[in-house]
Amino acid sequence: MKTTNVSQTTNAEIYRLVKQLELRLDEIQANSLPWLDAADVCRKLKISKRSLDRYRMSGALPYSKIKRKIFYSVTDILHCLEDNRERKERML
Numbered sequence: 001m002k003t004t005n006v007s008q009t010t011n012a013e014i015y016r017l018v019k020q021l022e023l024r025l026d027e028i029q030a031n032s033l034p035w036l037d038a039a040d041v042c043r044k045l046k047i048s049k050r051s052l053d054r055y056r057m058s059g060a061l062p063y064s065k066i067k068r069k070i071f072y073s074v075t076d077i078l079h080c081l082e083d084n085r086e087r088k089e090r091m092l
Helices: 008-031 038-045 051-056 074-083
Strands: 035-037 064-066 069-072
Touching: 035 038, 035 074, 038 051, 038 074, 069 074
Parallel strands: none
Antiparallel strands: 035 069, 064 069
């Protein structure tokens, strides 16, 4: 078996890079909104599973699929709600 001697300088460099990576991952997680499954979306929007399926199949609500489970981005849900918000004109 061959052993390799890693210098303290190399160890310090590896440690510094790992710390930078941890900080970057924490930053990304803090700035990103979570993904919700269908049950969570239905519960939060107070809609039926069938309504959610219709929105998805019509292309109104983007989704991601992992194996047979469907996930919705909170950002996409918020954009969909904003795009379809009815605006009433005020009469003065």
